[in-house]
Amino acid sequence: MTPEAEKPIPEATKPDVSQRFTKADRLLKPNEFQRVYRRGKQLHSSLFTVFALRNPLGRTRLGITASRKTSKLAVVRNRCRRLVREAFRRHRAQFPAGWDLVVNVKHPLTKAAYALVESELARLLKKL
RNA sequence: GGGGCGGAUCGGACGGUCGCCGCCCGUCUUCGGACGGGGGGAGGAAAGUCCGAACACCGCAGAGCGUCGAGCCGGCUAACGGCCGGGAGCGGGUCGCCUUCGGGCGGCGUGCGACGACAAGUGCAACAGAGAAGAGACAGCCUGACCUGUUUUCCCUUCGGGGAAUUCGGGUGGCGAUGGUGAAACGGUGGGGUAAGAGCCCACCAGCGGAUGUGGCGACACGUCCGGCUAGGCAAACUCCUCGUGGUGCAAGACCAAAUAGGGAGAUGUUCGAGGGCUGCUCGUCCGAGUUCCGCCGCCGCCGCAAGGCGACGCGCGGGCGCAAUCUCCGGGUAGGUCGCUUGAGCCGCCGGGUAACCGUCGGCCUAGAUGAAUGACCGUCACCGUCGGCAACGGCGGUACAAAAUUCGGCUUACAGAUCCGUCCCUUCA
RNA sequence: UGGCGAGUCGUCCAAUGGUAGGACAUGCGCCUUUGGAGCGUAGAAUCGGGGUUCGACUCCCUGCUCGCCAG
Numbered sequence: 001m002t003p004e005a006e007k008p009i010p011e012a013t014k015p016d017v018s019q020r021f022t023k024a025d026r027l028l029k030p031n032e033f034q035r036v037y038r039r040g041k042q043l044h045s046s047l048f049t050v051f052a053l054r055n056p057l058g059r060t061r062l063g064i065t066a067s068r069k070t071s072k073l074a075v076v077r078n079r080c081r082r083l084v085r086e087a088f089r090r091h092r093a094q095f096p097a098g099w100d101l102v103v104n105v106k107h108p109l110t111k112a113a114y115a116l117v118e119s120e121l122a123r124l125l126k127k128l
Numbered sequence: 129g130g131g132g133c134g135g136a137u138c139g140g141a142c143g144g145u146c147g148c149c150g151c152c153c154g155u156c157u158u159c160g161g162a163c164g165g166g167g168g169g170a171g172g173a174a175a176g177u178c179c180g181a182a183c184a185c186c187g188c189a190g191a192g193c194g195u196c197g198a199g200c201c202g203g204c205u206a207a208c209g210g211c212c213g214g215g216a217g218c219g220g221g222u223c224g225c226c227u228u229c230g231g232g233c234g235g236c237g238u239g240c241g242a243c244g245a246c247a248a249g250u251g252c253a254a255c256a257g258a259g260a261a262g263a264g265a266c267a268g269c270c271u272g273a274c275c276u277g278u279u280u281u282c283c284c285u286u287c288g289g290g291g292a293a294u295u296c297g298g299g300u301g302g303c304g305a306u307g308g309u310g311a312a313a314c315g316g317u318g319g320g321g322u323a324a325g326a327g328c329c330c331a332c333c334a335g336c337g338g339a340u341g342u343g344g345c346g347a348c349a350c351g352u353c354c355g356g357c358u359a360g361g362c363a364a365a366c367u368c369c370u371c372g373u374g375g376u377g378c379a380a381g382a383c384c385a386a387a388u389a390g391g392g393a394g395a396u397g398u399u400c401g402a403g404g405g406c407u408g409c410u411c412g413u414c415c416g417a418g419u420u421c422c423g424c425c426g427c428c429g430c431c432g433c434a435a436g437g438c439g440a441c442g443c444g445c446g447g448g449c450g451c452a453a454u455c456u457c458c459g460g461g462u463a464g465g466u467c468g469c470u471u472g473a474g475c476c477g478c479c480g481g482g483u484a485a486c487c488g489u490c491g492g493c494c495u496a497g498a499u500g501a502a503u504g505a506c507c508g509u510c511a512c513c514g515u516c517g518g519c520a521a522c523g524g525c526g527g528u529a530c531a532a533a534a535u536u537c538g539g540c541u542u543a544c545a546g547a548u549c550c551g552u553c554c555c556u557u558c559a
Numbered sequence: 560u561g562g563c564g565a566g567u568c569g570u571c572c573a574a575u576g577g578u579a580g581g582a583c584a585u586g587c588g589c590c591u592u593u594g595g596a597g598c599g600u601a602g603a604a605u606c607g608g609g610g611u612u613c614g615a616c617u618c619c620c621u622g623c624u625c626g627c628c629a630g
Contacts, residue, residue, distance in 0.1 A: 019146060026500085029464090033500060063500060074175090075532055079504090082148095086505045089147065102500090114505065 021089040027063030027100060036063070036102045043124045047109040047117065048084065050124050051102040058098050062088050066105040080105045087118045095125045 027033055040053035055061065064084050066077040084103050088095075109117065 021147065028500070030500065031463090065500070073531070075530095078532070082504050086147080090505085 019089055019092070021085065021092075025059065025061055025092075027061050027102065032061075032100065033063055033065075033102055036100050040100070040102070043127055045120050045124055046106065047112055047120050048106055049104040050121075051104070052128060053100045055098060055100045060092065060095060060097050060099045060101060063100075063102045064105065065102060070105050070107055071110050076110050077105075080109050083109070083112075083114055083117045084121070086114070087121045091118065091122060094122065096128050099128065 027036070036051045036053045040051040043050040043052065062085070064081045066080045068077075070080060071077055084105065088101075088103075103121075
């Protein structure tokens with residue numbers, strides 16, 4: 001599937017781009033989620049729905065939701081969350097800054113490969 | 129060597145890159161944190177939430193009823209509906225004996241089950257069948273008894289008949305052996321008995337009740353004697369008996385506590401001093417923004433011929449004065465945060481006790497604590513399985529389970545690719 | 560996390576422990592020029608696995624699926 005496996009590695013070694021993902025980069029409280037749901041704009045894909053709302057912090061924060069409707073198995077839901085988080089973490093430098101994002105996972109993502117999640121997330125966030 | 133069953137253990141390995149969540153150490157800090165280093169980070173079921181506990185709060189004088197649950201015996205356990213051992217029962221296997229060829233009895237493995245009481249009471253049993261619980265008479269069997277018809281023979285006769293024996297019937301009646309039905313039909317075999325029969329009587333067997341002996345802690349087993357000859361099934365039907373049971377659950381609960389708006393106490397200090405108390409009145413003094421003042425509306429009472437007046441009332445309406453302002457303290461408490469939160473009925477090992485479950489001495493170890501919720505993603509090599517190509521070495525492709533902590537333990541149940549070990553049984557091969 | 564409740568033809572509902580029934584839908588036939596309506600007729604189900612019972616949709620145990628409630 002991926003002919004050149006070494007491509008992500010030189011990107012990661014760039015000194016100015018941090019791929020770290022700390023608590024400051026996440027949405028942590030229910031009212032933060034509710035604010036994004038109520039006032040944010042929606043972007044749709046077959047894999048997930050993204051709610052986005054501008055914040056004054058200058059950095060983009062992420063929250064991920066995988067409901068029981070997505071999959072009954074907690075293992076599968078956890079993997080969905082981690083795939084989305086990984087895709088966001090690796091390519092955050094390419095995304096616009098200063099947004100609060102909430103990603104709602106849909107059922108088809110349970111069978112999707114990581115590369116597909118990466119490209120879909122990048123495609124949606126270009127619309128911001 | 130292969131397969132079945134039971135038990136135990138494990139649940140891909142190594143390396144690299146980028147990350148995540150706690151802990152420890154060091155440095156810096158604007159006290160928010162940042163950086164560097166070290167070390168740890170899902171399970172046998174973490175799951176389902178079916179039981180049992182710990183712990184916490186609320187309730188509670190004591191006892192009982194009710195509800196719900198448990199239910200052979202003994203042991204283990206903190207406890208249990210769990211586990212271990214045993215008993216009786218049921219099913220199937222195999223061997224032996226008997227056989228009316230349906231099966232029965234005994235021995236040996238083995239499997240299963242929520243296994244108190246239906247001989248306390250109540251209730252239930254479709255269809256079929258004669259009859260389904262102190263039942264029943266369809267077919268059938270009987271002619272000893274009573275009534276009656278009839279065949280034949282004999283006797284008597286007042287010739288109308290009558291009597292006795294006998295044949296075949298009918299009715300009253302007797303019967304529960306035989307037949308068939310059903311899941312289930314009120315013991316079995318043999319003999320006696322009878323008109324025919326029947327535990328009606330007897331013997332033996334099975335089963336039941338009582339007494340008793342031996343063994344066993346006990347469930348129970350093996351006997352002896354007596355009794356009456358049959359007492360059916362279902363309590364995962366109501367019920368009865370014995371035992372247990374207060375409720376809610378870590379989002380339990382404890383602590384800290386912003387902003388805002390309330391509550392309480394006090395201080396400073398400016399102004400209006402209404403109203404009230406002390407008094408007969410004024411002055412004065414004290415309390416001091418209250419049940420304040422004005423108007424309107426509604427309603428009620430009293431007075432009046434009436435217009436109206438007076439008084440009282442209203443979670444009434446409108447307006448005015450005032451209740452100001454500042455500071456300090458106290459209390460409840462929301463957002464938020466901290467604790468509870470992982471050292472525990474803990475794990476590993478040796479030895480000892482016990483048939484076992486399990487227990488004990490000693491020694492060693494510390495092994496996840498998240499909270500919109502960490503334990504991940506990608507790549508490479510190897511291992512295993514399948515498939516394709518190939519004589520082969522090998523190469524390509526695909527796959528490697530079930531499933532992830534959420535207060536913590538002990539069980540149960542359910543899901544699960546594969547690997548290893550032990551025990552046991554069967555088949556095959558070799559010696 | 561804790562606590563409740565429900566699963567029956569394709570759909571919506573019935574059924575003391577005793578032959579699983581009705582309506583609509585579907586197929587076929589009749590009727591009609593044709594369709595509809597009507598009439599007749601047929602097929603079709605107890606969530607899975609055990610147990611109790613002579614016999615289970617019903618009673619008991621255990622899984623699965625769906626729904627609801629509290630915070």
